[in-house]
Amino acid sequence: MGADVVGTGADVAKTGAGVVGTGAGRAPRAVGTVWGLLVLNTLGSAGARTIVPLPRSLIQMVTMGALVAAFTLALALNLRLRVRPSAYLFLLTLLLVPSVISSADLQSGFGALFRCARLALFVGTLWLLSRWWDGRETFVRHHIRMYFAVLGSVAAGLAVSPGAAMPELYGGRLVGALWPLTPPQIGQYAAVITGLTVLLLLGRRTDRLSAAVVVVPSLVLLALTHTRTATLGLLVGLALAVGSLVLTSGAARRFFAWAVLCAAVAAVGFGSALQAWFLRGQSRENFSSLTGRAKVWDALLAAPRSVPEQLFGAGLGDKSFGGLPIDNSWLAVYHEQGLTGVALVAGIVVVLGGVALLRPPSLSRACAVFLISYCAIASYTEAGLGDASPYLLHLAVAASLLAAPVPAAATPLPVPAAPRRRVPRWARTSEVT
Template sequence: MDEDLKRGGAPGGGGTAVRSRAEPRAAGTPKAVAIVWALLGLNTLGSAGAKTIVPLPRSLIQMVTMGALAAAFALALTLNLRLRVRPSAFVFLLTLLLVPSVISSADLESGFGALFRCARLALFVGTLWLLTRWWDGGLTFVRHHIRMYFAALGTAAAGLVISPGAAMPETYGGRLVGALWPLTPPQIGQYAAVITGLTVLLVMGGRTTGGSAAAVIVPSLVLLALTHTRTATVGLLAGLALAIGSLVLTSAAARRFFTWAVLVCAVAAVGFASALQAWFLRGQSRENFTSLTGRAKVWDALLAAPRTTAEQVFGTGLGDKSFGGLPIDNSWLAVYNEQGLIGLTLVAAFVVVLAGVALLRPPSLPRACAIFLISYVAISSYTEAGLGDASPYLLHLALAASLLAAPAAAVQGTRPAVPQPRIPRWARR
């Protein structure tokens, strides 16, 4: 699979590299950049989740994840010693987000952990700045993203094989969790949905073989189904619809895929309506389903809580994305609670900027991948937190920003031609 993704072979083409005219070559990207990206992903795996087969102390997990972030920054700095960075509105706005985060965390209302999270966010943003040197609108980082999260799903699959009872505990309603590494069902569902969507776009654009794509898509969809994660499923379907829709006018493969997808969805909706409804409800009552599994009660309490002017503007400091001991599970409310109205404005700004740039770009496979990622994150932000702190969602958006970056040649421009003196016609004879 890795070799096919790396070669960019077309389906049935025997591994022959296929590149569109608009896609720049990524030959200048060091292989170690993939390690940096994987370390960033490891840092965002988190330390809270289900009980693992071999108990892992939370302090040990935090040491591994934070060590991964420090190693990612150090390696990126080694690769980019001259600190060559490219302009990025997304990373710039993310850097500005540090300001309300530090101001609100400085009074230690949320404890020393708030300042620790600020330092983590600063390292995360600093590493992204160092990586912008290789953001050229190509698909190199897409392949890194798929391999990284496919490896994370591999740990969940291995845990399911080793101990099915630990991997699908009753405490989570029989949903799939990480039995080797403490991954929650929403995390597994998110990783499965994202790499499934990206792989579908790659195979549709002729950037990998059908066999390699199936090796990623089939197990990912199985794991997604076992997690019963509704947000990831809706995000996958809606994101793919928008991404493929952006290619319909210019790609025959996109038109064929879109037609078949509509037919399959129509047949599934008619023939498996009751099964799909039972899967979505997950055994919950309709009242619990409409209240988003109790999330709405936490949201109402958060909005009704009294706040000082400083807390409204700057927030209460970076925390664990909870309110009253319960998870907030909404990126926008979590940002408002921890980073205030300023943080909320900055997060909305970089999402809108990415979406606007994606809409203005001409149709292409990198643009379609970026649209999928932005759409997925926007949908997930309603029931998942993470847009205001180092998280997989910010990593997805960073990947989208790399896909929307202009090629290096377009930014640097070609060397202007030296004007030649005009030679009279009689002198040329």
């Protein structure tokens, strides 16, 4: 199934199924389990009603238990605490400072301190995994595999109960019927693994059949969610990523040419249908206000704040203001971690983007460009860059791709043997007279 798409190198050219494999010196298989537990932790506990009602306390217990298990397993795999220097993780660690300072006065309740502990455990797990960040596509494969499994649960819920999976409460948009997932979440997961799989295909890290197994159902689910941000992030992110390969890859040039041609044909032949899908039945006034988000943003910016609140925020919360979701990463960080948090998050994006621009063209660089650009676009209408979330996992994968390869240990040169002195025959045996 979807795991086949995450193969490596020449193995894929020989066998389409033997795509997973781990070479010498690569991360152990248990690292994929740790990554899956991190993905489970970031799925969240709020969403649509599921077919079998799941108490929120149970969901939170599962997600937090997954994070504790991920940290424990990562620590067991890295008992010597070997980590790789990472500007991304360093800035993410610094982000804990305004989070703790703003949460310490309990203005947002004890839940703020709990969220700080969760973020610290999340960042600690990433530090432990950084030992295996070597610029290869290892974590890209883990990323695709885990989110494809999540989308599999969404598809299963749609097959079991279409009414519960596309409720009227969400305007007929696809939601998680087995696990509470919102349309933006599903759209995000589908867009990210679609983009990464296309790039793996262009880089000849997988075959067409394996890529189609992931891309086709993911695009169908993305269309059913009617998620504009995820669609725009996928298109722009892929354009930038493929553009970074155009000068060095013939496959990228062909893909880019076909993409432009198909986009032109779709714009001419299906313009009205695409516009209707994009508007989702909303009025232009509602669309211009970003489905009411702009009103929440204006109220948040107009709210009076003390100097400490401006610098460090009001403490980690549920990314809402006045009972309404903020749905903007930058404003959510400003509200909860202040201007200090905004500066650190901006530093994360700028540093990763700058390193990606300085790297020579390669598949790893293209995947990193896609993930960074996607998160930058999605940050305008989605929150998550300042707390444990899928967006931080996306950027962690980008950081692993941009890490410099570990140099191989130098093999000591053999010491030449001392030349043997030839002894004359008359001197080899002594004669006794």
